[in-house]
Amino acid sequence: MTLLHKTYGKGRVRVMRVHRDGARHEVRELTVQAMLTGGFDPAFTHADNATTVSTDTVKNVVNIVARESMALPTEEFCRAVAQRLLDAYPVVETATVTAHETKWDRLAVDGSPHPHAFTLDGNGRATALVRMSRDGVRIESGVAGFTFLKTTESGWANYLKDPYTTIRETDDRLAATSMEASWLWSRPPADYPAANARILGEMLRVFATTYSHSIQDSLYRMGQAALAAVPEIETVSMACPNKHYLLVDLTPFGLDNANQVFVATDEPHGQIECTVGR
Numbered sequence: 001m002t003l004l005h006k007t008y009g010k011g012r013v014r015v016m017r018v019h020r021d022g023a024r025h026e027v028r029e030l031t032v033q034a035m036l037t038g039g040f041d042p043a044f045t046h047a048d049n050a051t052t053v054s055t056d057t058v059k060n061v062v063n064i065v066a067r068e069s070m071a072l073p074t075e076e077f078c079r080a081v082a083q084r085l086l087d088a089y090p091v092v093e094t095a096t097v098t099a100h101e102t103k104w105d106r107l108a109v110d111g112s113p114h115p116h117a118f119t120l121d122g123n124g125r126a127t128a129l130v131r132m133s134r135d136g137v138r139i140e141s142g143v144a145g146f147t148f149l150k151t152t153e154s155g156w157a158n159y160l161k162d163p164y165t166t167i168r169e170t171d172d173r174l175a176a177t178s179m180e181a182s183w184l185w186s187r188p189p190a191d192y193p194a195a196n197a198r199i200l201g202e203m204l205r206v207f208a209t210t211y212s213h214s215i216q217d218s219l220y221r222m223g224q225a226a227l228a229a230v231p232e233i234e235t236v237s238m239a240c241p242n243k244h245y246l247l248v249d250l251t252p253f254g255l256d257n258a259n260q261v262f263v264a265t266d267e268p269h270g271q272i273e274c275t276v277g278r
Contacts, residue, residue: 003044009035009096010058014264016245017070018151018174025116025151028070029102029264034058034081038093051091061085063248067261074099107148109205117208120147120178126196127182141196142182148204149176149243152259154212174262175212176243183226186234195230202229215240215272223276235277242270 013032018025036058042048061084069080082095103121107114124146131138154175156167181203189195203222212218223236245262 003041006040006044007035007037007096008040008055009033010055010062013059013062015063015066015070015248016174016262016264017066018260018262019071020151020258020260023115026071027104027118027149027151029104030066030070030074030077030099031102031264032062032078032081032097032099034062034085035096036085036089036092036094037096038089039091053085053089053092058085060253061088063261063263064250064253064255067250067255067257070261074101104149107204107208109208114208116152117150117204118148119204123147129182139185139188140182141185141192142180143196143200144180145178146181146200147176147178147243148207149174149245150208150212153210156214172259174245174259175215175218176245177215177240178243178266180239182237183230183233184235184237185232187232189230189232195232198229199226199233199236202226215242215270216274219272219274220276223274227276227278235275237273237275239271239273241266242272244269 011033013034014029015032016027016029018027036053040052042050043052062081065077065081065084069077072080078097078099082097085092085095104118105121105123107117107119109117125144127142127144129138129140129142151174152172154173155171156173157169157171183199202225206222206225207218210218210221219238219240223238226236227233243264243266245264247259248257248261248263250257250261
């Protein structure tokens with residue numbers, strides 16, 4: 001028996017890079033796979049890992065290159081990761097790095113581009129629900145999978161702490177969610193599309209322009225703003241999972257990370273839901 005082919009590496013390395021130029025931030029999110037070939041036969045054939053680079057190390061290389069070079073085009077970023085792997089590990093013969101970008105569009109508030117709030121490109125699906133009986137009709141509008149984030153002006157602090165608590169307090173975190181929202185009409189508006197756009201616009205304005213003490217805090221105030229903006233709606237319901245972007249610890253490599261490089265993960269996630277009414 002002989003080993004005919006072998007390769008290994010790290011897949012779905014999800015990395016977010018925030019570039020801060022004063023109050024204006026730029027975001028870049030990539031999902032990266034880096035696969036290696038080389039002198040790794042003993043790991044497969046003789047249970048000998050002495051020449052094998054850990055897949056966790058491959059992930060660390062991606063994060064370090066992100067800190068240095070995330071502004072590069074995706075092709076050049078992949079090239080930089082591959083070059084770093086080849087330079088660092090002579091045992092590697094080839095490094096195949098692939099990536100795709102998750103595009104974020106800058107959010108406009110009152111017609112002006114916001115410095116640190118973004119929505120996902122090609123975002124969300126408009127929804128409608130009509131439940132009719134002989135006694136009446138219930139009409140809801142909404143949005144599903146509408147994804148947005150801001151890179152600052154969000155925190156999580158002063159929460160209940162006990163022996164099971166490990167999360168640390170922060171007053172500056174990246175906040176992101178993929179929102180499912182619906183609103184119940186008490187009477188038809190003059191123009192459904194215009195009213196729906198106004199509701200969503202007010203919710204995003206509150207999220208982008210006010211400090212968030214928690215997703216719970218933001219959701220309640222977003223619902224209040226929607227109700228104030230459109231008198232024809234009776235309630236607003238929102239379900240928002242946290243899309244976590246966790247700060248990568250680069251100190252083992254002698255590097256700082258001033259809220260720049262994040263690992264993207266949404267499993268497990270916090271799930272925050274509420275309904276706001278008049």
